[in-house]
Every structure is written in structure tokens, then in C-alpha cells.
Amino acid sequence: MKILFLIPLCLSLALSSYAQRPEPCKSPPLLEGALTAFIPGQHLRVFEKFSYDAYGQNVRVLAAGKEENQTFFVDRLLLFREGVSYEIHYHNQTCIKTALKVPFRHIGVPHDANFLNQMVLGSSSIQGQGLLVNNWNGTVEETKEHYLLTFTAFGCVPLYTLDFTQKRELSVMTSFFDLVEGIEDPNVFIPPSFCDSVEILPAKEGLVANSFIGLL
Amino acid sequence: MKILFLIPLCLSLALSSYAQRPEPCKSPPLLEGALTAFIPGQHLRVFEKFSYDAYGQNVRVLAAGKEENQTFFVDRLLLFREGVSYEIHYHNQTCIKTALKVPFRHIGVPHDANFLNQMVLGSSSIQGQGLLVNNWNGTVEETKEHYLLTFTAFGCVPLYTLDFTQKRELSVMTSFFDLVEGIEDPNVFIPPSFCDSVEILPAKEGLVANSFIGLL
Numbered sequence: 001m002k003i004l005f006l007i008p009l010c011l012s013l014a015l016s017s018y019a020q021r022p023e024p025c026k027s028p029p030l031l032e033g034a035l036t037a038f039i040p041g042q043h044l045r046v047f048e049k050f051s052y053d054a055y056g057q058n059v060r061v062l063a064a065g066k067e068e069n070q071t072f073f074v075d076r077l078l079l080f081r082e083g084v085s086y087e088i089h090y091h092n093q094t095c096i097k098t099a100l101k102v103p104f105r106h107i108g109v110p111h112d113a114n115f116l117n118q119m120v121l122g123s124s125s126i127q128g129q130g131l132l133v134n135n136w137n138g139t140v141e142e143t144k145e146h147y148l149l150t151f152t153a154f155g156c157v158p159l160y161t162l163d164f165t166q167k168r169e170l171s172v173m174t175s176f177f178d179l180v181e182g183i184e185d186p187n188v189f190i191p192p193s194f195c196d197s198v199e200i201l202p203a204k205e206g207l208v209a210n211s212f213i214g215l216l
Numbered sequence: 217m218k219i220l221f222l223i224p225l226c227l228s229l230a231l232s233s234y235a236q237r238p239e240p241c242k243s244p245p246l247l248e249g250a251l252t253a254f255i256p257g258q259h260l261r262v263f264e265k266f267s268y269d270a271y272g273q274n275v276r277v278l279a280a281g282k283e284e285n286q287t288f289f290v291d292r293l294l295l296f297r298e299g300v301s302y303e304i305h306y307h308n309q310t311c312i313k314t315a316l317k318v319p320f321r322h323i324g325v326p327h328d329a330n331f332l333n334q335m336v337l338g339s340s341s342i343q344g345q346g347l348l349v350n351n352w353n354g355t356v357e358e359t360k361e362h363y364l365l366t367f368t369a370f371g372c373v374p375l376y377t378l379d380f381t382q383k384r385e386l387s388v389m390t391s392f393f394d395l396v397e398g399i400e401d402p403n404v405f406i407p408p409s410f411c412d413s414v415e416i417l418p419a420k421e422g423l424v425a426n427s428f429i430g431l432l
Contacts (some may be wrong), residue, residue, distance in 0.1 A: 152346070
């Protein structure tokens with residue numbers, strides 16, 4: 001008779017301990033914010049303001065950076081469903097339109113990522129002084145490259161991503177900040193009218209991107 | 217007559233804008249937590265669990281690290297008021313006692329630091345998904361070395377410190393996590409009895425430390 005009581009008890013214990021272990025997750029589908037990316041191999045630092053719409057599979061990125069003492073600025077609109085990337089130059093009303101053949105990737109922790117640990121950035125003693133985060137690592141199946149991710153434990157908001165080459169050298173270090181859920185102005189995903197008549201150039205060869213950071 | 221109304225108005229506007237600008241701050245006086253420090257010049261990575269008591273000017277640090285493929289472990293008690301540093305070896309009940317001549321330094325943002333900007337790590341849309349932080353930079357007067365600090369906007373809790381040499385090369389990168397206010401076991405600041413009869417060695421020469429990280 002006792003065994004009948006024990007089975008549901010063991011099961012519920014097993015389930016509750018399973019539930020405590022964080023699961024890979026997708027970030028909120030509408031996000032706006034900023035990131036800095038550092039690409040040591042190219043001595044490149046980039047600051048980006050981005051709008052990200054996982055429903056429509058649209059991304060708009062304003063990127064500014066410095067590459068070997070040369071500053072640059074790029075305004076790019078990526079429409080993944082339509083398979084088009086726009087490089088927009090408002091100052092002279094021109095547009096470079098390129099076919100976009102890479103699939104859209106959600107911001108988030110890949111389903112096959114490995115949970116490392118949970119930590120509090122700052123202090124857990126008083127509200128507003130700390131942030132509970134999860135650390136993950138894994139390997140991109142297609143490229144065999146390694147990554148290390150830090151996402152918030154609640155809400156799956158990206159904080160830091162480190163991408164490594166197959167030789168375990170750091171290739172891209174990204175930190176996200178000032179994120180808000182939602183899109184303030186949905187017009188950011190509509191290309192300006194001076195882009196309409198521009199011909200589409202063929203897609204760039206060898207373009208593999210884990211996220212929109214690599215698509216600049 | 218109008219000028220009499222304008223003076224207090226201008227004054228209160230000036231004061232309120234002044235109040236909005238973050239001020240350098242001291243971290244909570246009792247803190248326990250962990251940090252990782254990376255010292256690129258020495259190819260050294262250190263993980264530390266620490267207890268910090270600014271009232272009594274006591275610090276206890278358990279540090280583990282890897283220096284050129286050699287792992288090490290140090291258990292150190294720093295009593296700044298008494299001017300003694302203990303290196304404690306429980307496994308063979310031995311102790312190295314050294315005079316500690318450097319002044320105690322509070323964890324915090326130095327009074328002459330320069331406020332850079334405020335940002336949210338993660339998202340500000342939903343509670344528990346983001347952390348409001350302030351960034352600061354400055355120069356250590358004695359050493360002319362530069363630093364970059366990230367502290368929480370509420371509570372002045374340390375998150376990241378970057379120390380640079382005079383030539384602006386990164387010397388130490390520290391990240392703090394899992395901090396709690398208060399000391400769980402006050403006995404951590406009392407040296408074990410097998411340290412009592414040990415003679416004090418003279419202080420190490422040339423020891424300059426901005427924080428206890430440099431005192432290992």
C-alpha cells in the first residue's frame with residue numbers, strides 16, 4: 001500500500017527538481033535597445049541601436065564604430081521574410097538593396113545549449129540592486145563554433161554573448177543594454193520610398209550569422 | 217517684483233537637476249560575495265569568495281586561480297586596523313603573518329571619479345529583467361592609473377571594475393556577483409588559534425592596492 005503513496009511523491013519531487021533547472025528560452029519577440037560588440041580579430045568596436053521584431057522577422061540596426069582609426073556609420077534594415085537587406089543613406093537619399101538568404105534567428109538561448117550556472121549580478125539583498133542571470137554554453141552545429149551566453153533568469157533578456165572560433169579564440173563579444181519590450185515606431189521596418197526603384201544585388205557569399213550582429 | 221519669484225524658481229530647478237546627476241558613493245559596509253578577476257599581463261584568472269567589513273576594516277578572501285597552467289589556492293585574512301595580514305593553511309595548521317601597511321579602502325566610487333552615463337543592463341520593461349547602473353571613470357591620484365567602474369544606481373553595489381596602466385593598457389578586469397549585505401559568520405575575521413604564536417614578517421615593499429584584489 002505504501003508504494004502507492006510513494007510513487008506520486010517521487011514523481012512530484014522529480015518534476016519539481018526538473019522545473020528548477022532553467023530551460024533554454026526565446027527572448028521577448030519585440031525588443032528595442034542597444035548593444036556594443038567587440039571583434040578582437042578585426043580590432044573593431046561597434047555600437048548599435050536596434051529594433052527587433054520576431055513576429056514579422058524584421059530587424060533595423062543603426063551601427064557606428066571604429067575600425068583601425070576609421071569611423072563608420074551604417075543604417076541597415078533586414079527583412080528576413082522578404083529576403084531583402086537595405087543599406088540606407090538618408091544624407092544623399094540612396095539605398096543599396098541586397099538579397100538576404102540567411103534564415104531569421106530568434107534572440108534567445110539555443111535549444112541545445114548547456115546550462116552552466118545561475119548568478120546574481122550585484123546584490124540580492126535589496127530589490128533593484130541585483131539581477132538574477134543564467135549562464136549557458138554550447139556549440140553551433142553548422143560551424144562547430146563555441147559560445148557563452150548570459151541571459152536574465154526572468155524574461156530571457158540577453159545580456160552578454162561571447163562567440164569563439166573553433167580554436168576557442170574569442171571572435172565576438174557583445175553586451176546588450178537599455179532594452180525595452182515593444183517597438184516604439186513600427187515605421188522603422190518600412191524602407192524609405194527612395195529605396196523602391198533600386199535593383200536587388202545578389203546575396204553575399206559565405207554569410208553565416210548567429211544573430212544580426214554578424215550581418216553588418 | 218517678478219525677479220523675487222524667479223530667484224527661488226531658478227534655484228530649485230538648479231538643485232533638482234543637480235540632484236539627478238549621480239554622485240560618487242560608498243558601497244554597503246558589510247558585504248559578502250564572489251568576484252572573478254582577470255589580469256592579462258600575468259595570464260592570471262582568479263575566482264574569489266570574500267567577506268568585507270568596512271566598520272571593522274577587515275577582509276577575508278578565499279582565492280583560487282590558474283597562473284600559466286598552475287592552479288593555486290589562498291586563504292587570506294586582512295586586518296587593516298591591526299595592520300596584519302594572515303595567510304592561513306588549514307590543511308597543515310600553519311600560518312604566515314605579514315605586516316600590512318596599506319590603508320583600508322572602502323569599496324565604492326572614488327569621490328573624484330567622473331560620471332560617464334547611466335544604463336540598464338537587460339530590460340527596463342518588466343521588474344526583475346534589468347538593472348539600472350552608473351558608469352564612472354577616473355585616475356588614481358597616487359599612481360596616475362586609469363579606471364572604469366560600473367556600480368548599481370541604487371545601493372552603490374559594485375559590478376565591474378577595469379583598471380588600466382598609465383599607458384592605458386588593461387591591468388585588471390573584475391566582475392562582482394552573488395553579493396549579499398551583511399556578514400553571515402563574523403568568525404571569518406578572527407584568525408585561527410594556530411596563528412597566535414606566529415611571528416610577524418615585515419610588510420611587502422611597493423604594495424599599492426586600490427582594493428583587496430591587489431592584496432593577494
